[in-house]
Amino acid sequence: MVTRNNIRAGQHMIHLLDRALDIQWRYTALAYPSKHNPQNLEYQFYRKLMRFLQTSPQEDTEYNYQTQVMVPLNSEGVTFFLPSDEALGRVPSEKLSQLVGDPAMLLKVLTLHIIPGRVLYTSMVNHNEGFITQMDSGKLIFRKNNNRESVYVTGSLKGGRPVTARVSPADVGVINGVVHQIDAILGFVYKSAIEEIQDDPNTRNFDQLLTRVRADLRNDLGAASGVTIFIPSNEALIAVNTVYPNYINNQSLINMVMEFSMLQPNSRLSLTDYNGGYEAYISAVSRHNGRYIKAYSQGNDTWVEGGYVRARVVKPDIGVTNGVVHQIDAVFGIPTRDLPYSIFCEDWLEQTYIQMSYVGLTEYMRDPTLTANQRCVFRARGEDDRLTSGGSVPNTGLANSQNSGQSSSSSSSNYYYTSSKDSLTLLTSSPT
Known part of the structure; x- marks a missing residue:
């Protein structure tokens, strides 16, 4: 992989690679x-x-x-x-x-x-x-x-x-x-949906919900066929703690998450073959009051939405003996980012975020009860083409940012964001 390209050196050009050829x-x-x-x-x-x-x-x-x-x-x-x-x-x-x-x-x-x-x-x-x-x-x-x-x-x-x-x-x-x-044998399916959740180290935290969820939902997950379920990653469930610190003991919340995660019996949503755009999507009905789960492609990622939460599909179409499992990076029904940070996480809303920061809306709209946002992960557009997690803005709530000394509307200095094609820079003086 070319990690940095077009470095001029006199009459020559240098490109950096991530491994020896x-x-x-x-x-x-x-x-x-x-x-x-x-x-x-x-x-x-x-x-x-x-x-x-x-x-x-x-x-x-x-x-x-x-x-x-x-x-x-x-x-x-x-x-x-x-x-x-x-x-x-x-x-x-x-x-x-x-x-x-x-x-x-x-x-x-x-x-x-x-x-x-x-x-x-x-x-x-x-x-x-x-x-x-x-x-x-x-x-x-x-x-x-x-x-x-x-x-x-x-x-x-x-x-x-x-x-x-x-x-x-x-x-x-x-x-x-x-x-x-x-890391698997292609075409050879031998685990049930529950066994897949328990065996994969990236989804084992979800197994804790299975022991507490309503009995009929647990039984349906163990049915002989017709199971389709979206499994949040361990990191996604950890992020839920910032919103509901005691969610593991909240029976109604656990039931809601499980209902959003499971499609109606004998329903299936195949994601691997789907390669439509943002405007074209496929959908299926979840177990939660007939609410829809929508899937679409954006960039090189497949996304699903459920319960007003958008999740990136990490690993699609994992075949199991009684259906199919999809791994995702968020929990349906429980947002884990406040409004300004959600805007910041969208590459195409970068300029919107900058303009909001000029007039103080980014601080005004922060959730003061949220101790930390679930970090967004995106590919920076800079020359180094690096992976960036969370970007260059604090991902904490307003109350937390004040206590930690990070920028807030109550600070003695005025903070502004300035932008270029490839970066977002925090300044402590008025923009010119």
Whole structure:
């Protein structure tokens, strides 16, 4: 990734990168998981799945391991998604045995990790761009967040449920293509919605609500099928404490959050395939008094709105045995930012925020009861193209900013904001 570009040095030009441009690995994508990699590792995906199918009886047709796995992974121009050992380690042994016991399904799962004839580095694909996998076993879609914090891929077999995996590390060049390591097995769904919430370290805080929510909602989440739920991240639930410090003991509030988070039974909202704009959206009905959940795209992100709260979709379309789970970065029904900070968090309202600050509206409209806003995260437009969290303004409420010595309308000095194309600067003198 180019972190800083167009630095002039006399007659020359310099561009800064976030990693060294290594020489490609001298082995093929097929050899990479079998100790022919920089760490000299033999991946469990190779040892337990690929090698098992290789040594199993093969059909004398084109649908066998030799034709559909070995040939493309040794051919020129291939993209291979390799699950990490941790990904296989999380799969219960009995579930893995069921997969291994079905060679036809195992072959489909293996080929879902292979895109033949394309060398796809993460910097060279678009957000929500999809590709057909080897043997036409299914489709794989890339997801790239606007702030570049991560890249995900979602893979689903034909007629099967999707699995979303994080790509890390990405873009390992091999002699005939590229290898991406992922943190899940694509196309292999083995957890229920409740198990997914409990197992993912980014959503475990939501599990506390499941033990306190109304019994019928908890039972519906454990239904055999038809479940769609939006799960707030741990950070989003922590931010709720700034608004309702004792929310975990508020039964009606917990019920409301759960109702907004769950769609009506047997409803589904697929986000991976959706790539519309802000004006075009899809929607579905939540469990809370028939209120709608709306989804749309803006930039390289997918957003959902529910209960007057907008949330960024962190990880969409996580297939589970009884439905689908979406991870989001806010809690439906509970705003965690006051009005001026919400305006500041929108790139397209930057000039509005500056003009408001000139006349003191940003301080006048702060919520004095809010100890801290949930920080916004966006990509700065400056030359460094850095990630910025919270920007350059205090994200505390009015009462807190006065106590901490930060700028407020009661300070002895007058504070103004001045803007340029790439920055927002706080001054302690009148603007000229």
